[in-house]
Amino acid sequence: MPDNQDKYDLSFFDITGNCNLRCPFCINDWSTISGNVPVSEKTFGKILTLLPLLNSFYLSCYFEPTIHPDFSSIIKMIPDEHRKKVLFTTNLSRKLSDDVIEGLSNSGFNYINISLDSLNPQVFESLRKGARFDVFYDNLRCLTDAFSANPNAPPLRYITILNRHNVDEIPKLIEDCATNYLSTMNELRTFVPMPHINKDWIKDNEITEDRRNTLWETLYEFPHKWMYVDYGKKSEYDEFFDSLEDPKKKKIYFLPPFTGLRISSEGIVELTHMGIESKYDINKMDDPYGMFKEILALHHLDVERAGEIKNLHCEKLSIMKEKDSVIDNITSEKNAAIRQRDDSICNLTNERNALTEEKHTLTAEKDGLTDELATVKATYFYMLSQKDMAGVWRKFRHSAGKLLFKNNPKLKNHIKKTLRIGK
Ligand SMILES: C[S@@+](CC[C@H](N)C(=O)[O-])C[C@H]1O[C@@H](n2cnc3c(N)ncnc32)[C@H](O)[C@@H]1O
Ligand code: SF4
16 A cells, blocks of 8 residues: 555544533534543553554544543553654643643643633633633643643644634734743634524624734734634535536535544544444454554555546547547458457456456455454445445445355345344
């Protein structure tokens, strides 16, 4: 596999499954989330085996990591050689123990994001519902004091949700963070107006584009590092997708071509590039690394094969077109030329079949694989085949999936039952 294909493009992980706060703009719809299963050392140990397959490793994406009861033991478990990939975001609103602060200071992590919407206690507490400014501020002081005394401590970044109640404070906030709280970057963002967020709250907190532009003008000459992330703005991929008119193409490109894993604190791993339910329990796997490496390899093999097959199709088509354009009264010389071309069409077709077989062999081959891995492989192909997507690539997955099941009806039933797939 080429170097840039030996890792998942994206990964999301949380060591917990809940939060100590209830911010009114939170991306999470708390009415659908209950309980909290902090990652256990056993599960975390398994998740850590995936590190060689990941470009970055988040300890939190959706939830709050500092509420983990064994946060400092969790940090210690991460192997030294992968610490540079590690990062997380925290609300810093739960009292941190000295042990945790020391652990973070010596962690060797890539960086730590601190959410900070205001240094005005009243505004802070209205935006970070459930937090106490004095607790946050005490944590901030202790953390930055420890980090200042340690030249190897990870860089700190700050994330601020821009809104009507803090917009006037932003220049001072960035300045304070840089001068007093070791900020290497202040990220400003507008909140994503998720459907579950209270509409009155949105009305009361939205800021106009004009107000934002005035802010940029003030910040433009600023000596401190800051950036604006507009989550409401469409990505290049979104624009490309929107431009597609053919519904078949929409189906093909429904998912962006990034491979990704989302891992919950319970150890459930989802393939985000599948777009269909694809959840695997890492706790039940003997060799999670082998399994997810294999899935990655299969994905890239698919892409490579799809490219090769497409090229062969194109060559075949252009030869056929040439043949069609030959006029009626052809000489025997021309006939011979056509025969030769027919041979090459034949060769191309055989070659294509050989590719297909090779792919089937690779997919069906079970030698040296655990049953578990064979199941995952089969599920992968089977579920893709269920998506009814057009295109050569999808069709090949479909036939590969079918072949596996033909050889193993028990497996087919088992997977259908597990995934509750009807037919
Ligand atoms: C989901 S939180 C999880 C980490 C931690 N609980 C925290 O708030 O720092 C990650 C980051 O997303 C931000 N965030 C939450 N809801 C958001 C929204 N609707 N739009 C944009 N950013 C949001 C938070 O302010 C935080 O900086
Ligand atoms: S602290 Fe983070 S996860 Fe918790 S409610 Fe606020 S934004 Fe959401």
